[in-house]
Amino acid sequence: MARITYIEHGGKEHVVDVPTGLTVMEGARDNNIPGIEADCGGACACSTCHVYVDADWVEKLPARDAMEEDMLDFAYEPDPVRSRLTCQIKVTDALDGLRVQMPEKQI
Template sequence: MAKITYIEHNGTEHVVEVANGMTVMEGARDNNIPGIDADCGGACACSTCHVYVHPDWVAKLPERDDMEEDMLDFAYEPDPERSRLTCQLKVSDELDGLIVQMPEMQI
């Protein structure tokens, strides 16, 4: 289980525990966190679960694969270093303390 902090664009923080094996997107969805739409349900077929990963966490996460890179091209104001799709981040004990911030909007 990992404690993950989701920060809305307006600065509102939501700290929730997410079970190992779920994705960061599923953790947001299951805890009614606003700002992650997840329109495709986690199939990496859209960019509506886009977040900016806190700078301290960028190097700790697995690298983006080609499919995630392609979908991030459609995200709202992607950041080349910090943008990730939460459907592609699998929760494990190593993600305990992860901090992600939602963009102003999802497209």
């Protein structure tokens, strides 16, 4: 289990415990976190679960694969370093304390 902080664009924080094995997107969906739409249900076929990972966590996450890189091209204002698709981040105990911020909108 990992405690993850989801930060809405306006700054409101949602701190939730997400079970190991789920994705960061599933943690948001299961806890009704606004700002992560996940239209494709986690298939990495859209960019509506885009977030900006807190700078302290960028190097601690597994690298983006080519499919995620391609889908981030469709995200709203992607950051070349901090942008990730939450459907591609598997929750492990090592992610305890992860902080992610939603963009102004999902497209």
